């Protein structure tokens with residue numbers, strides 16, 4: 695069974711059709727990358743899949759359920775991280791995680807928060823205020839928050855955008871491990887082609903609101919007669 699199905703999703707903002715009949719799926723344990731130029735419609739698509747905005751047409755099905763009709767049931771098993779979402783600045787790192795653990799009704803919240811602090815190597819930062827952290831440190835707290843409820847579907851909008859190469863590498867390894875161990879499905883946007891090649895089982899390329907190419911990194915490179923995803927991106931982006 696597909697964990698996530700986007701079915702002919704459409705979103706318009708005034709005269710702009712940001713997402714134009716987009717359909718794709720993410721299977722159990724699968725990591726799918728959603729790629730495209732700035733403004734291609736990736737974040738708008740993610741926001742519809744998370745129920746943050748309502749599609750003008752089409753349907754989102756998660757765990758076989760219609761998101762519009764089973765919102766609470768679905769969203770309790772989903773989580774999201776994006777570098778552009780701010781967590782409350784005056785709160786300490788462990789206070790933020792405690793608050794979300796309670797919000798998600800996590801069982802044994804204290805133990806789960808401690809586990810996430812360990813997993814994301816946040817020990818030295820647990821007593822620091824969110825507003826005092828560097829952007830890379832905030833990203834790690836975002837990811838800890840996103841993993842708190844052991845989501846069956848994890849949606850990540852540019853998860854490693856603010857991380858230095860060492861932290862980025864560790865986080866990529868960690869996320870791949872989480873997907874492998876828990877069988878969680880992941881949907882990721884990224885402008886880092888090496889990251890996508892390393893992490894994603896399948897890739898959907900968006901251009902001007904539509905999916906224009908889909909496949910594994912190797913299939914896409916073969917199809918476009920190039921050596922890697924970076925070159926596929928340039929070919930797709932330049933039409």
Ligand SMILES: Nc1ncnc2c1ncn2[C@@H]1O[C@H](COP(=O)(O)OP(=O)(O)OP(=O)(O)O)[C@@H](O)[C@H]1O
Nearest residue numbers: 707710711712730731732733734735736737738739
């Ligand atoms: N709230 C909004 N109001 C008006 N237009 C919007 C809104 N959100 C997005 N758009 C427009 O929809 C299109 C798709 O934007 P979106 O943020 O989905 O792109 P993206 O692929 O995520 O880009 P990036 O790689 O830069 O993050 C763009 O033309 C954008 O200007």
